[in-house]
Amino acid sequence: MSPQLLFWIPAVLRLVLCLAGAGVVGFFFGPIAGLVTAVLGVGAMMITHLHYLLRLSTWLDDSGQSRLPDGWGAWTDVYARLYRMRRDDEKNQAELAEWLARFRQAMSLLPDGVVIMDDVLFLEWCNPAAQQHLGLKLDRDKGMRVTNLIRNPAFIDYIILGRYEQPLTMTLHERKLIIQIIPFENRRQILVTHDVTESERIDMMRRDFVANASHELRTPLTVINGFLEIALAQPNLEEGTRMAHLKLMTEQGQRMQNLIDDMLTLTRLESIDYPLRTEVLRVRPLLERIAEEGRALSAGKHEIVLTIDGPDLKGNAEELRSAFTNLVTNAVRYTPEGGRISLRWQSDEQGAHFAVQDTGIGISPEHISRLTERFYRVDKSRSRETQGTGLGLAIVRHVLLRHHATLEIASVPDHGSTFTVHFPSTQTIQDYAQTP
Incomplete structure (x- = not known):
């Protein structure tokens, strides 16, 4: 049976019963009494329906806050349907809110920037990557025109031309970005940003x-x-x-x-396929051997002094030997004849430290930050005279990174340099022997 028929049958039955009651009254008390009874019965039914219509209107005006009223008769079915519709609507809204939250969470985790705009480029939403790439702030900039927030001539021209099938490459806030606008729906557009700064840097390093x-x-x-x-x-x-x-x-x-x-x-x-092989490294014999190699390379032209007062290490002996040897070799090569080279191994609360101090030619401040770059040379002609490959300090930097250590460089031109390697306390073995 159809829902419409189920709705009409009770209403018709109530009307028939009302008229039947009026007929009985008219039979016993006369037609006027029957007519009055019929009018009063129909009027009572109309007043009841008007009452429930008023309650329904009140609920519709504030359906989110008011409780759904109870019904009587046919209104019971009406309110039951409304209740089911409201329950289904609340369920759908909850599911929609959940999916929206998942979508925003997923967009927030993307490394690429995502900006949602309307058809006239007013900002509606953006993820953290877009805020970082474009200098936006959602709480502050929401509802503002994107072209007023990103004041870059290349970006403005891209918007004006409207050729969104081709991406735009531009530099913004010292980042190189690839930007593309993708229209969707009828009144929405997505702006996507991809940061290629690091990949460009790696490509340049490779070249x-x-x-x-x-x-x-x-x-x-x-x-x-x-x-x-x-x-x-x-x-x-x-x-x-x-x-x-x-x-x-x-x-x-x-x-x-x-x-x-x-x-x-x-x-x-x-290489990620070359894991660090950690072992107990006895520092004293290692540094004594490196000092002897430095004296052999110097051939008596320099005074090389070694001081050891520190713990042993956890690390790879071959790699650390290569790093320490490079530092000592550089000191010998760039220290004039008659100079002094001091090698010190000591420790404190922060960890252990290996310092190579020389009285050589020194390094100008503008060169210090680039010394660990591959093939970077302060004096190319002198580097070739000393038979350097230009890769020694780059090797030192990578070895120290693998051992969670850092390199500190201090230098004064014409007065000498000090290269200090700092190892954290987690890399040291405090139970060491002070004597050979």
Whole structure:
């Protein structure tokens, strides 16, 4: 049976009963009494319906706050349907609110910026990434026109031209961004931002690395090829000249070998497939061996002093040996003859510290922040004279990163430099021997 029929049957029955009652009264008390009874019955029914209509109107005016009224007769079914509709509506609203909250949470976790605007570019919502990329603040900027918030000529031109099928690349707040606007619905647009600053930096580092490595390899190869051409063109070259050429070629070949070894070391240190192998590292014998190697490289031209008063370490012996050796070797190479090089290993409450102090040529302040970059040289001509590869401090930096250590550089031009490695206390072993 249809809901409409179920609604009409009770109403018709009540009307029939009212008229039947009026007929009975008219039969016993006359037609006038019956007519009055009919009028009063129908009037009572009308007043009842008007009362429930008034209650329904009151509820509709404030349906969110007022309680749904109880009904009588056909109104019971009406109110029951309204109650089900309201319950379904509240359920749908709760589900919609939940999905909206999930959507906003998901958008908030995206690394790309998302800005929702209306058709005239007024800001409705944006995620934290967009706030960071574009300098927006949702609480402050909501309802404002995006072109008034992002005052960049390239962005304004992009909006004016309206060619949104192609993304816009621009620099904003020292970030390189790829921006694209995507229309959706009839009165909404999405602005998406992608930060490519880091990827651009990595690409530039890669290009610089290839260019620098090629340049560094070209010089020794040119020397070796030149001497080989001379040997082919002059097979009867005198013995002294031939031996001098062979010596220079050997030196240049060794230089290439050192460069390739350092490049392979850097690649291995940067690889995620090369985990750190931690072991107990006895610092005293390691530093004594490195000091002896420094004296051998110096060939008596410098005074090298070693002081040890600190704990042993947890770390990779091969990697730390490479890092410490690079620091000592640099000190020897860039300290004039007769200079002093001091190696100190000591500890305090913060951890352990290895300092290499020299009385060398020193470094200007503008160069210090870039010393650990690959192939960066303060004095390129002197670096080549000392047979440096330009990768030593880059290796030091990567080794220290793997050991949670930091490198501090202090230098005064013409007075010397101090390179200090700071290890946190978590990397030290306090139960160490002060004597060999």
